[in-house]
Amino acid sequence: MTIALIAQEAGVSVPTVSKVINGRPEVAPETRRKVERLLLKHGYTRRTTLGDGPVGLIDLVFTELESPWAMELIRGAESATREVGAGIVISVMHTHAGPGRDWFDRVAARRTDGVIIVSSRLSASQYGHLNARSIPFVVVDPEGEPAPDVASVGATNWHGGLAATRHLLELGHRRIGMIGGPPDMLCSRARIDGYRAALETAGIPVDPALIHYGDFLVGSGHDRAHDLLSLPEPPTAIFAGSDLQAFGVFEAARQRGLRVPENLSVVGFDDIPLARSAWPPLTTVRQPLQEMAALAARMVLAMSRGEPLETRRVELATSLIVRDSTAAPRP
Amino acid sequence: MTIALIAQEAGVSVPTVSKVINGRPEVAPETRRKVERLLLKHGYTRRTTLGDGPVGLIDLVFTELESPWAMELIRGAESATREVGAGIVISVMHTHAGPGRDWFDRVAARRTDGVIIVSSRLSASQYGHLNARSIPFVVVDPEGEPAPDVASVGATNWHGGLAATRHLLELGHRRIGMIGGPPDMLCSRARIDGYRAALETAGIPVDPALIHYGDFLVGSGHDRAHDLLSLPEPPTAIFAGSDLQAFGVFEAARQRGLRVPENLSVVGFDDIPLARSAWPPLTTVRQPLQEMAALAARMVLAMSRGEPLETRRVELATSLIVRDSTAAPRP
């Protein structure tokens, strides 16, 4: 199946089909649609099979680059692609809406072998763009429920939330505050649900006043911690939805003259490199970010080689890392 | 000037020339050299002028991704390239030797518009690889003296070192320890020289025992700080060559029961995002990393469009950010 055949069937010239495939602008929308439909119907793929050649490009798509795990994901993807000599391209959307049409055109134009999308909710039509150009993609830690036929990689966030809360319970804490991430993010909700599950299993009723929401950044941890600590009956421990938020909690505690962990225990989530160097070293739930990205990269690479995937949804295990920010509550 | 003409003159076929240009492997070294020489001689450039089209790729080359400024540089380059719709590709060498031949081949194969090299000393032959393929490049914060005809972007490290040390002198410190980065890095040497200059201007002799060297990471800051604080006459302030090292100093101070800034003042260098959130908030010298990378990207982009550069070497100003990790020495 060559573009010449597609062109013939569509009643256009070869260059026009080439332009559609490569996302060049000078094609009328109607013509483009017609050609795209035929490309999809015939399952057209470039003759060239990348992967063993020296070329190869994987697009890594972020909504933003502020969060510290962005770097971990980049490193993981980089190490996996370096093995096969591929490069990785960083894209940032600066919006949670997902990429627009022009972005797909650019990606096609640079002949990307595959796309890794980080925590972004793509619409069906956006998946369609990728499929029409037969660009394989994997979603890492999606915000919403991933469509069942979309390949995705995540972490066992629920278990992580459970483990963190259990750890605090075992230390003897009974009032445990929770600072969650955005409630519409799946990964964030799962952590909070793990927290709830741990409490309920221990027979402790969940107090909604102890659950606050923010974004995953330092500032929200700081602000929500002040809210929690201003409660008439403040918590003796706080489980933050991210390490950054946990650092914000540290800050708030210091401003109130509270010592960690003597007066307040704090658990984070992510295990970013600085969690170890913080003071006190932060007890946190490790998320294997590098492995997740590396796995996603390998999945995309396999798909671009036409190999079938064994599993479309993979969750890597989180693990509790106990450091010095947690202790038994003061009697 | 088409590749057909080059092929004719070189006595090879058109495909062979194409392969040389695109760094494909199946060309004998001798043939490759011959063709490269002719390409250079005729100043061959692809007919297509990228830049205004939807394509466009800038390679950002790191020696490693561990340092926290890597992300700042990525963000700066990303914001500059996004303006023109170009993408950025991350490469990591994992060695200070600079990229090897296969890397240049890959870069050529993916039709990169330009390369930004982060603090890596390239040999003349490596510059030659890029020139032979007429790939423009800019070096950011080079380790060694950049060759005079190489475009580069840096920061005023010397002034930064001077400002940081002056700040400590003005607070009344007289014994100021210095933990430098690798002594063979130009940026690191400049900071130390600024430190020396400040002391000498103030009429204080430089005590070599107070100057220690490490890499730019947390661990070396920690170890060197212990060395300095074990001195018979320990310093009352430490100027670290990087924020990460400064965090290591914090750690060492805490282990010795020293309070910052009451017993020990600490100044860092870089102003990474976490410097503000650390405890105490770190006084540091801000390096405009994002702006540096953005400028480098714009330079590369301009070069790829064939525009001449006004200046081949640009240094962006550093600025002292005073926070809470510095105070007058205890009387």
Added chain:
DNA sequence: CAGAGGATCCGAAAAGTTTCGGCTAGACTT
């Protein structure tokens, strides 16, 4: 020492991409 078995290199031919000029349709002027 002949010959099988590779590995490497090259180019003819096929496939794909880009330029550039021309066509067309709507908008605007006279």
Added chain:
DNA sequence: AAGTCTAGCCGAAACTTTTCGGATCCTCTG
């Protein structure tokens, strides 16, 4: 209403890339 402009769209032709098979040259046996 006719002429003029302009922007968008398309395809012929020029250019480049990729595949694939054949040529050449080692290297290792029988």
